Amino acid sequence: MKKLNVKVFACLMAGTLMMNSCIGSFSLFNKYAEWQRTMTNSKFLNAIVGFILMPIVGSVTITIDWLILNTIEFWSGDNPLAKNAGKTQQVMGSDGRYYAVKTLIDGYEITTPDGQLVKFIYDKQNDAWMQVQNGETKEMFRFNEDGTIKVTTPQGKMDVALNQDGLNQVEMAMNGCNYWACR
Numbered sequence: 001m002k003k004l005n006v007k008v009f010a011c012l013m014a015g016t017l018m019m020n021s022c023i024g025s026f027s028l029f030n031k032y033a034e035w036q037r038t039m040t041n042s043k044f045l046n047a048i049v050g051f052i053l054m055p056i057v058g059s060v061t062i063t064i065d066w067l068i069l070n071t072i073e074f075w076s077g078d079n080p081l082a083k084n085a086g087k088t089q090q091v092m093g094s095d096g097r098y099y100a101v102k103t104l105i106d107g108y109e110i111t112t113p114d115g116q117l118v119k120f121i122y123d124k125q126n127d128a129w130m131q132v133q134n135g136e137t138k139e140m141f142r143f144n145e146d147g148t149i150k151v152t153t154p155q156g157k158m159d160v161a162l163n164q165d166g167l168n169q170v171e172m173a174m175n176g177c178n179y180w181a182c183r
Helices: 002-018 027-038 043-076 164-173
Strands: 088-092 098-104 107-111 117-123 128-133 136-143 149-153 156-160
Touching: 027 043, 149 164, 156 164
Parallel strands: none
Antiparallel strands: 088 098, 098 107, 107 117, 117 128, 128 136, 136 149, 149 156
């Protein structure tokens, strides 16, 4: 009986090492689940097909996510399937007009209704977001090691907290206009 308890304990401890809060995004399984929910216009047909396919396809996708994709995400910081690179969405701005927002590998490309192109690029090396417009690149903000961010405004650079108070400080420095539209 004592040997059995030691084996059970060893298995449980090995299991806790495998489940040590590295959950990951499970992007392959989530993409399959989204497809399964929206494959037809009938939620009942989707449920029936999902009931049949989920034990097989669902278990395969979750296993691939768990063993391969989430491991890649843990060590590299990026999940190869979590990206939506190349996809374009129409997003309504606060001005009531639609903007084309294309997801890039390292940021976003926004086309305004009048055809103007603006890119927002993440510089991983400097942990900063850049704005590229008319061939000119400007740093918008960078993350500081102390949890604050350094924001570039027309008046200069300022460090602010990453919360509502910091956002209010930036809005006051920008005189209440949209950040990227004022530059």
